[in-house]
Amino acid sequence: MFSNLAIDVALGLIFIYLLYSLLASVVQELVARIFNSRARLLTKGLRRMLEEDDHSKDLGWFGKFTFFNWFYELGWSVVYFFEPFRKNPFLKKFYSTPSIRNLGENSATSRPAYISPQIFSQTMVHLLRGSVQEHKGTDAQAIKAALTHNYLHLVPDTREHLLQLFEDAGHNTAAFRINMEGWFNETMTRASGWYRKQTQTWLLCMGIAIAALFNVDSIAIARILMKDKNVRSQMVQLAASRAPGYTAITDTLIRKNVLHKDSAFFRADTSVRILVSDTSLLGVYALLRADAGDAANVLGISRACVTDTTGGHMTMHCGYTHPFQQNGWLVFAGWCITALAISLGAPFWFDLLGKVVKFRTTQPPADTPGNNTTATH
Template identity: 70%
Template structure:
């Protein structure tokens, strides 16, 4: 057993960050479901593919600066939240096609959260081909005529790219579909990154709220763990005893796509079976709540109200921070900020780090020889 002060303090902090990261991830997942966030990011990715979704020219000279573009695009994100098909006639037609329309879970979540590459390419071919009629043009001729006349009113850049893909396929429908699927896969890889960025931003916001609500002051916690041996030992024992259980929880939530590591934004199936059930989330939340209570009791960081008597003899109730390590308001704010940043890294990061620290702590000290009888 290899143990020292620095390792035990790090283990305690990592365990606390893991607990609150899981809690923030569960809240973030519920928010994502409430606003159908995955479907909205998927729509954004398809808009980038099928429409000329570039508003930088609207700002003129200011469009050269990232600062102004950021807020301008943020405004358009709000517009697209309420009007997802604004200025996007072909995108609307794409979503109204039967192959896509019936992938939604219900009327409240009409747009699907996942679309397979095969479904995308099939839908594109159907739209470009138009209504199929016997003894008429072949599929390749129908697509060539549609692209030549732009009967679907595709935007200029999208039309040019699809024409190039069709020419690269030498007007072969099978090859054309493969090129469409490769295009879709590449864009959805980017969409996965966009969703992870959105998730990390939400985790940062939730992390700050959790840190303030639960008074998770990283600076004060580190000082407590360094100074109080009994508290440190209790926290280490709690972390090492819970590590196997959280291994199963973290692995399950990653596979269910609640926690994000390197998840693609599309799946081979287009159902909602990959989503973890609400009952499972509630069960995980119950376990987290118990462990968070134990951790808080061990650390002893809490707010309290005291009654002071003023000069007039009237009692005044004052509520605030009572722990001796939380006397400086700026240090408390800095401790909360550190906690929020730690939570934004995500539960998979802290779980992996927890496993490595536990393994290192459990390893025999260096220069230890094992003798046999």
Template identity: 80%
Template sequence: MFSNLAIDVALGLIFIYLLYSLLASILQELIARVFNSRARILTKGLRRMLEEDDHSADLGFLGRFTFFNWFCELGWSVFYFFAPFRKQSFLKKFYDAPSIRYLGENSAAARPAYISPQIFSQTMLHLLRGSSKEPQATDALAIRDSLAHNYLQMAPDTQTHLQNLFEDAHHDVKQFRVNMEGWFNETMTRASGWYRKQTQTWLLVIGIGIAALFNVDSIAIARILMKDKNVREQMVQLAVSRTPAYTAITDTLIRKNIVHKDSAFFRSDTSLRVFVNDTALIGVYAMLRNDAGDAKNVLGISRGCLTDSSGGHKITRCGFTHPFQQNGWLIFAGWLVTALAISLGAPFWFDLLGKVVKFRSTVPAPETASPQ
């Protein structure tokens, strides 16, 4: 077995980051479910397709700068959170279509979390065909009439793009649906990136809270692992012994896709593969938290109280009493490092833990003595 100080310290830190990343993933998933985040990101992607969603023009000259655009988009995000649809907008008509409306789980979460490309193109075709004023017209003539007169009151850019897709299909309805599905797939690929950034932002915020609550100071923990051989060995033994259990847990709770296989929304991704099944991970966390007691509570440096009797007066000081936590700025830096590590996601640290354990278990080949 190959072992040295740097690898053992890294293995201990990776194990800690994996544990708290799982906890952060639980909290992030609960937040996403409470706020119906996936459905909201899907609505944002469809709004980009079917409505005028470029608000940078409202800022005038300031719209050229990313800083002001960020605040503008943040304000509109808050507005769309409470009022996702404008009155009589094409997006509202799209969501009111039966093929979309009945995909929602219930009245509290009426909007679906994902839509397949086939459902999108079918709904668009029904809306365009149903709005035509031509009596007994074929599907192609009805679509052309609806696009030409814009009976659905679509945004000008959306109307122009759909007309181009219809012309590219040479007025063939089947090919027109294929073109719309390709358009939908491209937009949803970018929407998946938006959700990934949102997930990582939440994990970063949750990571800061976890680091402060449990006092997970990466700098102090690294110093403890480097200085205390017994703690280091116990932590390494715990990480190595728990790797098979983590393999089974990850295979059960982490999937390649979190939505239907036919959906173009939310592709396989490191930050998106975590799937929380009730409170299973909380039980795993509690189990490992108890096991960490053998490692002198290195998973979270305990705060405590010290009594100083020097000078004839007893002074009790509570807070950060560990010798490696005497500098407040250094403690905050350690928390920040922990939060950044947690934001990478549990699958990242699980994969890295497996690689490090495998590397550490590899026995180096003995060197052959060279002839004199």
């Protein structure tokens, strides 16, 4: 069996990163459920489609710089968190229609986390058609009148885009719906990118907090694994015993929480909700928390308070017990490395762990007589 110091150290570090990445993902999922993050991001995508949502012009000359825009948009995100339909009458009307309102789970999560393209286009047609007083003509005539006279008070850009889509459809209602569904899918593809970016930011922030809370010092862990053969062996055994159980967690909690083929956005009726309930999610957290404790015990990294009676006075000193954690700056650097590793996500470390384990357990090719011969002159 092929094994050496570098491979075992790498295996131990990868297992630690996988373990805490999964822990961060579980916490992030719990936070997302508490704050209904997916539904809020879907609302943001629809706001960009149906209402004017570009606040950079409010900054004037400063709006040209990403730095100022980021903080300004962050402020608006807080505003929209409490007032999702602020200055967005059409968006509020859109969510008030029965076809959208009835998709909400309950009063606490009244806005759905997923809307199919077909429901979106159907709702838009209903709103446009219903805005025409005493409609007696065809649906196409009603839609044309609604857009021409702007009965719904759409912002200029949205109204102009819908008019162009209607003209591209040749004033055919069915074709117009298909065009709107394509527009919806394209916008939701962008929204899924926003969610991934938001998730990675959350993982980085949680990674820093988790690294500090659990004292996951990458530098100290690497030094321990390189110096202590017994710890290295125990960590490899722990990784081999726990990794198979993480397969279901990674595939269920992370990989299947993906985009739906119809809308390129998150479905509320699949992903975690159907596979992991809130109670089960807490159970997964408890399991990972226990594994984190086992890993910490193997590594011997912990915090403790020591009583010092030197000089006849009793004083209490609290800090790190391991000799590899005596430099505070190195400890902080080790936490930062861990946080960056966690931000890469559990699937990355899970796949890498599988490759390293496979490489480690691969038998080297047997030597053949031809390989042992030396050239003679």
